[in-house]
Amino acid sequence: MTPLPPAGELATLLAHGVGSRHDLPVSPFYAFAGAFAALLVSFLGLGLLWSRSRFTGDAAGRPLPAAVQRCADARATTLALRALGLAAFLTVLAHLLLGPDDPARNPAPAAVYALFWAGLVPLSLLCGPIWRRLNPLRTLHLLGRALLRRPEPDRPPPAWLGLWPAALGLLAFTWLELASPAPASRTALLAFLGAYTVLQLAAAARWGEAWFARGDAFEAYAGLLARLSPFGRRADGRLVVRNPLDGLDATERVPGLAATLCVLLGSTAYDGFSGTAGWTGTLQTSPLGPVPTATLGLLAVIGVTGAVYALCTAATRVPGAGAAFAHSLVPVALGYLVAHYFTLFTTEAPRALAVGAAPGPVPEPPLEPGGLAALQVCAVVTGHVLGVVAAHDRAVRLQPPERAVSGQIPLLVLMITYTLGGLGLLVA
Numbered sequence: 001m002t003p004l005p006p007a008g009e010l011a012t013l014l015a016h017g018v019g020s021r022h023d024l025p026v027s028p029f030y031a032f033a034g035a036f037a038a039l040l041v042s043f044l045g046l047g048l049l050w051s052r053s054r055f056t057g058d059a060a061g062r063p064l065p066a067a068v069q070r071c072a073d074a075r076a077t078t079l080a081l082r083a084l085g086l087a088a089f090l091t092v093l094a095h096l097l098l099g100p101d102d103p104a105r106n107p108a109p110a111a112v113y114a115l116f117w118a119g120l121v122p123l124s125l126l127c128g129p130i131w132r133r134l135n136p137l138r139t140l141h142l143l144g145r146a147l148l149r150r151p152e153p154d155r156p157p158p159a160w161l162g163l164w165p166a167a168l169g170l171l172a173f174t175w176l177e178l179a180s181p182a183p184a185s186r187t188a189l190l191a192f193l194g195a196y197t198v199l200q201l202a203a204a205a206r207w208g209e210a211w212f213a214r215g216d217a218f219e220a221y222a223g224l225l226a227r228l229s230p231f232g233r234r235a236d237g238r239l240v241v242r243n244p245l246d247g248l249d250a251t252e253r254v255p256g257l258a259a260t261l262c263v264l265l266g267s268t269a270y271d272g273f274s275g276t277a278g279w280t281g282t283l284q285t286s287p288l289g290p291v292p293t294a295t296l297g298l299l300a301v302i303g304v305t306g307a308v309y310a311l312c313t314a315a316t317r318v319p320g321a322g323a324a325f326a327h328s329l330v331p332v333a334l335g336y337l338v339a340h341y342f343t344l345f346t347t348e349a350p351r352a353l354a355v356g357a358a359p360g361p362v363p364e365p366p367l368e369p370g371g372l373a374a375l376q377v378c379a380v381v382t383g384h385v386l387g388v389v390a391a392h393d394r395a396v397r398l399q400p401p402e403r404a405v406s407g408q409i410p411l412l413v414l415m416i417t418y419t420l421g422g423l424g425l426l427v428a
Contacts, residue, residue, distance in 0.1 A: 031426075035381045035419045042385050043412050046392040047405040053397035055390075057250035061232065061240025069239045078133060082142075085134035093193065101186045109184035110352030112193075113177065118345040120218065121337050124225035128232050131222035137197065138212055141204045153208040162214060162255030165203070167263050169196065169217025171302070174267035178274060179294035220260060224330050225337075227251050248390055251327035258326040261333055262309055265418070266302030268336040272425030273301060308417055315410035318398050325411060328391040332415070335383020336422055339376035342367075373426075380422045384415045391415075 063069075071077060088111075095108035103109040120131060132138070145152065173192070182188050204211045212219050226232070228244040251257070273279055279297065286293040309329070313321040346366050367375060391411045396404045 028423075031377050031423050032420065035377075035384070035423055036416065038381050038385055039388060039412065039415055039419060042388050043392075043408070046389065047408075050392060051396060051401070051404070053393050055243070055246050055249035055393050057246060058233070058235040060246035061234050061238070061242035064231075064239045064241060072239055081130070081133040082139045086136045086139045088134075089136035093190075096186050096190045096193070099186070103184040106186070107352045108186070109189060110348045112189060113184075114344050114348035115352055116218075117173075117177075118337075118341040119349060120222045121225060121334070121341065122345070124222045125229050125334075127226075128229040129223050129226040131219055131226075132213070135212060135216065135219055137200050137204070137216060137219075138209060140197070141201055141209060141212075144201065144205075150205075153206060155207060156210050157203075157207040157215060160255055162257065163220055163260045164256035165215040166217045166220035167256050167260040169215075170221060170260060170263045170267070172196075173217065174263065174270075175295065175298060178267065178271055179291060179298050181291050214254065221264070224251070224261070225334060227327070227330055228334060245386070245390060245393070248327055248330055249393065251330065253320075253323040253326070255323075258309060258322050258329070259306065261326060261329040262306040263302055264333040265329065265336060266305035267298065268333070268340050269305060269421060269425060270298045270301040271340055272422075273297070276425075305418075309414060312410040312414035312417075316395070316399075316407050318395075318407070324398060325391050325394060328387040328394070328411070331383045331386035331390065332418060333383070335379045335381070338379040338383075339422070339426060342375060342379075343372065376426050377423065380419065380426065384419045388412065388415055 092108050092111050095106055095111075099106035099108060124131065144150075176188060176192050177183050180188055200212070200216055203215050207215075213223065214220055227247045227250065229247060230241050230244055232240060232242055232247045232250075234240050274283075274294070274297070282297075283290040283293055288296075310322060313325055316325070318324060388411070392408060395408045395411070399407045
């Protein structure tokens with residue numbers, strides 16, 4: 001058991017989830033060689049043994065028992081989940097409004113960054129798209145309609161919007177986390193949560209509850225991760241247990257999907273890059289100041305991530321390849337999220353609860369540096385291998401047989417590039 005860190009140190013940990021990753025005992029040669037071999041072997045194996053599409057999207061899955069379905073769909077379950085999500089949201093707001101402006105004594109910053117942001121990863125993987133039912137913004141929208149006695153709008157959001165609002169929302173949140181001057185301050189978090197809530201409720205008042213699935217950055221983020229859950233719903237609404245890659249294959253091709261995932265990938269890559277000695281020195285000496293420099297750095301890394309994806313998918317010569325293969329970035333993003341936020345979730349989430357209840361000792365991290373290094377490398381490599389599998393299955397469906405393998409070489413180059421970049425940041 002260790003005591004709580006000083007406030008400044010805790011704020012730094014909350015802003016950069018992985019902690020002291022640059023001391024991890026990883027041999028760069030073995031990490032890069034193993035990753036390259038895993039990607040190459042999986043690509044060749046798929047080319048030889050996987051000649052037709054095997055994933056069936058939202059038609060796949062084995063139904064769960066009828067009792068489980070009834071319990072999950074019961075009105076009492078829905079009301080309980082809505083009440084839980086709203087109570088958690090109001091509790092965080094109360095701590096931000098009334099608590100001390102010190103993350104060592106106020107649990108709200110850790111609740112936002114560790115329990116919520118990092119915690120959406122295991123929650124979505126284990127329980128599927130459950131955040132949709134916990135989402136306090138949906139509950140506030142429904143309560144507002146009931147109080148004002150206003151009917152639900154019957155006009156859906158414009159199709160061209162797609163996930164672009166979610167991409168912009170994620171960009172704003174990751175800027176707050178990684179580039180703002182005081183990400184753990186009460187003022188910054190209150191300003192973000194207040195502005196975000198008002199904008200979301202205003203959009204829902206215009207377009208109805210359907211807005212949240214694509215317009216709410218966090219619901220869209222959780223929904224994409226839930227595609228890799230073994231639990232989901234078929235097109236007929238039946239709860240099923242399924243191959244997670246079948247769920248991934250059902251990801252809707254909507255505008256902004258690739259942009260949303262590139263924001264996730266790029267911001268997580270910047271999180272790793274921002275901890276290097278060279279970039280830290282640049283922030284301290286830049287004539288623009290640390291915040292503008294960090295903002296430009298964050299935008300540059302996201303831009304490079306998106307440009308590499310656009311170039312490689314365009315090289316496949318598949319019409320609409322940017323949208324067609326975007327789903328293959330979901331496991332890649334998941335691998336990065338696990339690698340970068342495992343330490344944050346497993347140490348700062350208990351700290352958030354400990355600070356709120358009784359400040360004092362908190363558990364040690366569950367993994368030693370060697371185990372953490374292995375987890376991070378395996379997460380990044382596994383995410384890219386699953387991305388290769390998802391892309392291959394989509395490619396053999398969209399491309400003629402004679403180009404089914406050769407047409408995927410740009411996608412293999414994409415995965416290798418992302419892998420080398422991700423591992424380079426872990427072992428730098």
